[in-house]
Amino acid sequence: MFLEQLDRVEPHLGPLARMMDTLRRPKRILAVDVPIHRDDGTIYHVEGYRVQHNLSRGPGKGGVRYHPGVNLSEVMALAGWMTIKNAAVNLPFGGAKGGIRVDPATLSTAELERLTRRYTSEIGVIIGPDRDIPAPDVNTNEQTMAWMMDTYSINQGGTQPRVVTGKPITMGGSLGRRESTGRGCFVVAREAMRKLAIPMEGARIAIQGFGNVGSAAARAFHAAGARIVAVQDATGTVHNEAGIDPAALDRHIRQDGGRVADFPGAIPVADEDFWALPCEVLLPAALEGQITRDNARSVKARLVVEGANGPTTPEAEDILLDQGCLVLPDVLANAGGVTVSYFEWVQNASSFFWTEDDINARLDRVLTEAFEAIWQVAAARQVPLRTAAFITACTRVLEARALRGLYP
Numbered sequence: 001m002f003l004e005q006l007d008r009v010e011p012h013l014g015p016l017a018r019m020m021d022t023l024r025r026p027k028r029i030l031a032v033d034v035p036i037h038r039d040d041g042t043i044y045h046v047e048g049y050r051v052q053h054n055l056s057r058g059p060g061k062g063g064v065r066y067h068p069g070v071n072l073s074e075v076m077a078l079a080g081w082m083t084i085k086n087a088a089v090n091l092p093f094g095g096a097k098g099g100i101r102v103d104p105a106t107l108s109t110a111e112l113e114r115l116t117r118r119y120t121s122e123i124g125v126i127i128g129p130d131r132d133i134p135a136p137d138v139n140t141n142e143q144t145m146a147w148m149m150d151t152y153s154i155n156q157g158g159t160q161p162r163v164v165t166g167k168p169i170t171m172g173g174s175l176g177r178r179e180s181t182g183r184g185c186f187v188v189a190r191e192a193m194r195k196l197a198i199p200m201e202g203a204r205i206a207i208q209g210f211g212n213v214g215s216a217a218a219r220a221f222h223a224a225g226a227r228i229v230a231v232q233d234a235t236g237t238v239h240n241e242a243g244i245d246p247a248a249l250d251r252h253i254r255q256d257g258g259r260v261a262d263f264p265g266a267i268p269v270a271d272e273d274f275w276a277l278p279c280e281v282l283l284p285a286a287l288e289g290q291i292t293r294d295n296a297r298s299v300k301a302r303l304v305v306e307g308a309n310g311p312t313t314p315e316a317e318d319i320l321l322d323q324g325c326l327v328l329p330d331v332l333a334n335a336g337g338v339t340v341s342y343f344e345w346v347q348n349a350s351s352f353f354w355t356e357d358d359i360n361a362r363l364d365r366v367l368t369e370a371f372e373a374i375w376q377v378a379a380a381r382q383v384p385l386r387t388a389a390f391i392t393a394c395t396r397v398l399e400a401r402a403l404r405g406l407y408p
């Protein structure tokens with residue numbers, strides 16, 4: 001899919017297209033054996049990867065996932081998308097990604113710690129604060145980053161907070177990081193709504209996924225006067241035309257142990273009816289491959305904001321665009337997380353920490369500028385926003401490549 005997306009932008013790149021093969025191949029691939037002692041004394045081996053797709057614009061940046069489905073081609077593609085995402089919002093990073101093929105649910109906390117430390121040590125030969133900076137992804141979190149930072153630092157002989165982002169706040173993590181992806185979805189949606197002349201006040205928002213991304217986005221839309229009319233998560237779907245209070249839903253789930261499906265402030269509806277609910281903005285913020293050719297025609301929204309990675313299949317996107325629905329692509333819509341990761345790295349470099357208001361204002365500026373640049377490309381070339389984001393990103397990467405030249 002990544003290679004197909006590159007094929008589609010190639011005709012738009014003019015003379016830079018001659019260097020396109022540089023984006024078709026990762027710069028560097030490292031596959032490592034990760035042996036650990038299980039708690040019962042046996043030794044267990046798993047396979048880990050770190051792929052640096054492109055480093056033309058700066059050090060590699062991308063998450064680390066622990067999942068039984070992880071394989072090298074997946075990590076290669078995810079690293080490629082990080083190159084595009086970082087360049088699309090103009091962060092001074094290349095693209096990278098890492099993973100371990102393991103089901104973390106089968107490991108104890110002590111085993112997970114040993115796994116993380118050995119993996120970090122193995123990939124330690126290519127990561128580093130100015131070389132490649134990992135972050136959390138599927139099934140990894142702040143604790144994982146704390147172990148990675150500690151292991152790398154011990155091997156280097158001194159504390160190196162800049163080697164990872166997404167750290168706990170007490171050890172150099174950034175304020176606002178947790179909310180940043182959802183907040184970023186709101187910022188780019190707000191800009192798109194201005195272009196489409198959809199008033200924020202009273203706008204109806206339907207959100208799939210009420211985890212990190214979906215709940216933060218819901219709070220930002222609610223605070224700006226929009227109405228969260230529908231929420232769907234793994235437990236079910238609820239609807240309330242008058243608006244769901246995201247803070248009340250949060251309390252219901254996180255304090256009272258409730259589920260989205262039994263939230264008293266809304267009416268349950270069938271999961272399959274979610275996509276056809278009337279709304280101005282639809283925010284898929286759960287899984288990939290959710291809007292398909294089977295449900296795309298029923299979507300009433302004027303704007304789809306891809307909070308998740310890859311939630312819209314290519315066929316579904318064509319249907320949505322034909323219906324006059326604008327799709328804000330994941331490489332722009334969910335780039336708020338990596339943007340605040342960049343702020344974390346910058347704050348660590350100066351050992352000077354910004355306020356949350358400052359971080360949110362800078363995040364807003366980075367994403368608003370990125371949105372406007374991509375919007376202008378889409379208008380000038382008469383292409384969808386996803387193609388425009390790829391054109392913008394590939395142009396930046398290949399221009400850097402051309403200026404740096406080919407060594408030797």
Ligand SMILES: NC(=O)c1ccc[n+]([C@@H]2O[C@H](COP(=O)([O-])OP(=O)(O)OC[C@H]3O[C@@H](n4cnc5c(N)ncnc54)[C@H](O)[C@@H]3O)[C@@H](O)[C@H]2O)c1
Pocket residue numbers: 181208209210211212213214232233234235285286287288307308309334335337
């Ligand atoms: N967290 C980030 O900073 C970040 C950054 C970029 C992209 N993303 C992407 O955003 C998406 C969500 O990430 P997150 O961090 O919010 O995850 P999360 O685990 O916090 O939340 C996931 C949500 O999806 C819901 N869900 C799971 N299966 C579902 C199903 N079958 N139907 C409906 N809902 C379902 C869960 O109930 C949960 O509410 C993922 O695609 C992720 O890759 C996240």
